[in-house]
Amino acid sequence: MTASLEQAAGAQADSVIELAQELVRRPSRAGIDDYAPALGVLETWLTGRALPHRRLHNGSGHLVGLLVEIAGGRPGPWWCLDACVDTAPFGDESAWSFSPTCGDIVDGWLLGRGSADSKLAAALFCHIAADLLPHAASLPGGLAVLLDVDEHTGGFGGARAYLSDPEATRPAGVMIGYPGIEDVVVGGRGLWRATLSVHAPSGHSGSSRSVIGAISRAAHLVRLLDSSELPGVDAKLDGFPLPPKLSVTSFHGGQGFSVTPDLCELNVDVRTTLSFDAHSAETLVRKAVAELDAELPAPRPTDITPVASWPPFRLGEGDQPAAALLHAARETGLKVRAKTAGPSNIGNLLAGHGIPATAGFGLPYEGLHGIDERTHLAELPRVHAVYHRAVLDLLHAH
Known part of the structure; x- marks a missing residue:
């Protein structure tokens, strides 16, 4: 199954990259930029593929994310893929060797702020949702894709809106698309x-x-x-x-x-x-x-x-969704390790709500939160296949 998923992901790589480029070209610095243009790119893409989605707002009525919901035709737990669409600030733009919003591809690297954290993951997760939609009737439970903003402020407004939304099904677990191909982050201080x-x-x-x-x-x-x-x-x-x-x-x-x-x-x-x-x-x-x-x-x-x-959190390698993501990555030949991160992240917020989460696995990157942020694209089909297989394994595990 993994080989066929990787082959299918390779065929979709250009589409994933194009969507990620459009997102990078819409600045969405937390607390600085209007998030609507970047989220609008995603809304247009999702609408064009008839993917059910809706806007999330915080208690003050501000737009803080999009929620895609693929409901299965049979009872079962829901799982969630989460990627933030807001970014860190640019810092000293004169120190960059390219524009922070260029979204160009140079020597196999996607350039620009958010390419690593986490607009490429947002594009990837949207494609996984699109792949599942035609098969939704045969699936138990469901898949949510949270495309949140207000993450880099530390307020986690999008995640909070999702968790407090009475119409949303509480997920059994979340996989957050922070980058890095050597580790599956299963905990954090x-x-x-x-x-x-x-x-x-x-x-x-x-x-x-x-x-x-x-x-x-x-x-x-x-x-x-x-x-x-x-x-x-x-x-x-x-x-x-x-x-x-x-x-x-x-x-x-x-x-x-x-x-x-x-x-x-x-x-x-x-x-x-x-x-x-x-x-x-x-x-x-x-x-x-x-x-x-x-x-x-x-x-x-x-x-x-x-x-x-x-609160701190840490999943064992046998706990879901860590087990599914680790297994899927190792099935592709990646030598990943389970890692506990020093910084806090949305996984800590989820832990406070009793929801297990992984908080990182993705493509190799440089310059995250610094100058010249960029992401290497060679492993995109493999990372795509890993997440797709992990989602299928989770959905069919019950």
Whole structure:
């Protein structure tokens, strides 16, 4: 079956690439560009092939994605393919050796922002849906293809709209089309984020009275946080291969030269694991804050404002949909490994809803989120066949 799927995918490669090019040529930077032009390209393509689809909106009525739904003719679980259509910003465009929206093919590479993350995957998943549509009546369950935006903001608006849509069937699992051909990502660290507001009396910087300002207190807090002891990897405890990590990612306070400020704010990002969860992260940060307020007292204690929390997740190689994707990839001759990623992603959001997900398998790439983003196309038929076979195996497993 895999060989025939790969042959069919090879025949469709030009069509997949053409759709991906059209998407790359519509800038859809998260929080910057209007998403409608890129999603409109997909709507036109889906409508031309009579694929059932509808728009998804968030609570404020903003367009945050498209949902394709291929309902089978028999009862069974639904599965979902997910690819984001919004992208990271361009950064310094003068540093690029080509236009971020050129969408050109050069020496076998598709060039431009979103070529890797994840407009090519969006084009590929649309073609898989089109292939399944004529056979839908014989299939159990169904396939959803989520083409979401508001992903690179970290808000995950498209995925949230899908999960909260009362008309959508809750998926038994999701395969997210992040790129990379060497790994099937089966897990990711979670996160706990907070803003810490450090207070102090304000005063004139030239005053004869000694004042420990908010910036100095905050700098001491950074040292306390940086020296905090986090546990290492304990495979026997939870099987999670990455340790937790704490980073101070923002430091703001003061203005000019003549005033010692009364407020300095820090952003703290803690990457969590199965054994060092959000509660553990908050406890660690609160301990450092309490130590600061005891060592360098101020009229007002340090405020801790939690901002976000995502659970870590990890699937075993025998858990679906990881098992199906790993098996399909290995059947094509790829030597893929199951990997747990350091960064968080939509898989963490899904884990919070009890939905298992893979968060990466795709084509080789360069420059993701950086300059000169591009994706190598030689393995497109094989990656296409892998996802197609994984979907069929999942649908027919029940």
